Amino acid sequence: MILDIMRGRGADTPRPLRRLVEGASVKRKPTPEARFWAKVARGSETECWPWTASTAGGGYGQFGLRAGSCIPAHRFAWVATHGPILDGLWVLHRCDNRPCCNPAHLFIGTRQDNMDDMVAKRRHWAHRGLPGNLGEQNGRAKLTAEQVREIRKRHADGESQSSIARDYPVGRIKVGQIVRGEAWRHLLA
Numbered sequence: 001m002i003l004d005i006m007r008g009r010g011a012d013t014p015r016p017l018r019r020l021v022e023g024a025s026v027k028r029k030p031t032p033e034a035r036f037w038a039k040v041a042r043g044s045e046t047e048c049w050p051w052t053a054s055t056a057g058g059g060y061g062q063f064g065l066r067a068g069s070c071i072p073a074h075r076f077a078w079v080a081t082h083g084p085i086l087d088g089l090w091v092l093h094r095c096d097n098r099p100c101c102n103p104a105h106l107f108i109g110t111r112q113d114n115m116d117d118m119v120a121k122r123r124h125w126a127h128r129g130l131p132g133n134l135g136e137q138n139g140r141a142k143l144t145a146e147q148v149r150e151i152r153k154r155h156a157d158g159e160s161q162s163s164i165a166r167d168y169p170v171g172r173i174k175v176g177q178i179v180r181g182e183a184w185r186h187l188l189a
């Protein structure tokens with residue numbers, strides 16, 4: 001329906017006429033909505049419906065609306081369900097799962113809402129001790145903040161990176177990243 005409107009061929013065009021215009025022998029192209037939902041793993045209302053095709057940086061789904069024109073998949077999911085959105089407004093995830101296209105998990109907000117939402121979620125993780133993205137909050141971290149401070153102190157006092165690495169469950173390369181501030185940068189404040 002959206003594509004029909006964009007082509008300037010209203011959805012109210014009588015069906016037989018449309019068939020005549022496009023030619024009965026030509027197979028009708030699937031609508032953008034049909035193409036879109038075919039790439040979404042739909043489940044129950046409470047489940048996340050992940051996008052199964054290509055994603056962009058950051059993990060958001062990418063839907064090719066027309067040749068050369070992609071839009072974020074979750075944005076299309078919202079528009080296909082609720083209708084057009086004003087420019088400048090964002091479609092945000094309640095579930096914090098970027099590939100998710102379940103309209104029940106999406107809401108409209110401003111850029112500021114998006115940033116507030118991110119801050120609130122990060123605070124929530126930090127409070128609950130669930131894996132976030134920073135240092136120890138990262139579930140894969142092998143070091144504690146305390147050890148990182150020790151490593152930096154020992155290096156500042158002149159000890160070599162490989163000598164320091166012997167005392168910790170990380171290699172010399174990681175120690176190098178830590179002392180140069182490429183890893184655990186947030187502790188340098």
Ligand SMILES: [Zn+2]
Pocket residue numbers: 047048049095096097100101102105
């Ligand atoms: Zn979801």
